[in-house]
Amino acid sequence: MLILVDQDGVIADFDRGFYEAWQKSGHEYPAIELQHRRSFYVKDDYPSALQTLAVDIITAKGFFRDMPPIVGAVESLNQLLELGHDVRICTSPLNTYKNCVQEKYEWVERNLGLDFVSRMIVTKDKTVVVGDILIDDKPSISGTRTPTWKHIVYDQPYNRHVDALRLSWANFRQVLKEAHPNFKHRYTLGELIQQCDSNAEPPSDLMVWDTARPIGNEILDYTLPEGVQK
Numbered sequence: 261m262l263i264l265v266d267q268d269g270v271i272a273d274f275d276r277g278f279y280e281a282w283q284k285s286g287h288e289y290p291a292i293e294l295q296h297r298r299s300f301y302v303k304d305d306y307p308s309a310l311q312t313l314a315v316d317i318i319t320a321k322g323f324f325r326d327m328p329p330i331v332g333a334v335e336s337l338n339q340l341l342e343l344g345h346d347v348r349i350c351t352s353p354l355n356t357y358k359n360c361v362q363e364k365y366e367w368v369e370r371n372l373g374l375d376f377v378s379r380m381i382v383t384k385d386k387t388v389v390v391g392d393i394l395i396d397d398k399p400s401i402s403g404t405r406t407p408t409w410k411h412i413v414y415d416q417p418y419n420r421h422v423d424a425l426r427l428s429w430a431n432f433r434q435v436l437k438e439a440h441p442n443f444k445h446r447y448t449l450g451e452l453i454q455q456c457d458s459n460a461e462p463p464s465d466l467m468v469w470d471t472a473r474p475i476g477n478e479i480l481d482y483t484l485p486e487g488v489q490k
Contacts, residue, residue, distance in 0.1 A: 261442045262391045262409075263340060264381070267351035269397035270330065270414040271337065272367055277327035278302055281317045297418040300398060305418075319356045324363035329371045332429030337372065343444045350381045350389055350396075392440055395427060412439055 268274040275294045282291035292305050299305045303314035317323060340347045349368060354360040361382060368376050381389055386396070387403030394401070394409040399419040401411055412435060413419055413426040427435040436443040 261393065261440060261444070262346045262348065263436075264348050264350040264386070264389060264391040264394040264396075264409060265337065266394070266396040266398070266414065267349050267364060267367070268324070268327070269416060270395060271333035271349070272324075272327040272371075273330045274327060275302070275416075277323060278314075278317060281320070281323065282314075285313065285317065287313065295417050297416070300418055315356075319354065319359060321359050322363070324360050325366045325370070327367060330429065334371055336429045336432055337376075345444065348379050348381050348389075348391070349376070350383065350386055350391070350394065352384055352386065353382055392442065393436065395432075399424070410439060412436075 265271060275297065279291045279293065287310070289306070289310055297305055302318070303311040306314050337347055351364055353364065364382065365377055365380060368380055383389060385403040385405075386394060386401055387405040387407045389407075389409075391409040394407070394411050395414050396411060397414040397416045397419055399413065399422040401407070411424070413422065413424045415426040415428045419426075425435065425439060433445055437445050
């Protein structure tokens, strides 16, 4: 299965990076914590007089490169690869792209490794990209084409106003299994044990096998060692 994964706000912690950068700016207006964010574009959560400062922060050198990874993201992408899925990072750059585009690649190399750089797709229109699933924190995605992928919203406070199938890295296996019939899932021993009913009666066919008398007439067809007679 071809799984497209957005970068900022899905695997790279855009909000944490912005929050820390705003605090470092020393501005008297307090940085807005993630749980209080309501707009997809972070600048829209700030007064109009401060939106230029917000833009300056996200276009500054090092902002996209130095974001911390979202907890569980790196491990989850590697698990999807281990399950045999084709995972691609599908990300849209800012129009003010001078630092943004290069640093997106640098972030991936730093946090996911050089091999993952070849899995990057940078585009302003994600509807032209072929895939089965797109995991993206943007509430609604439109473009020039009817997408081939199914959009699963990566859960964030600023997108909870939409009624949509949503996912976090804590529950991605279950959500992807429900969303697409071709999702491969490898259960851990703990997950299998959780599905067992320790009080359930053994199946009837197993009870028949356990109580069956040996027949004793099986014929083993094999070559005897030299010198040994039947």
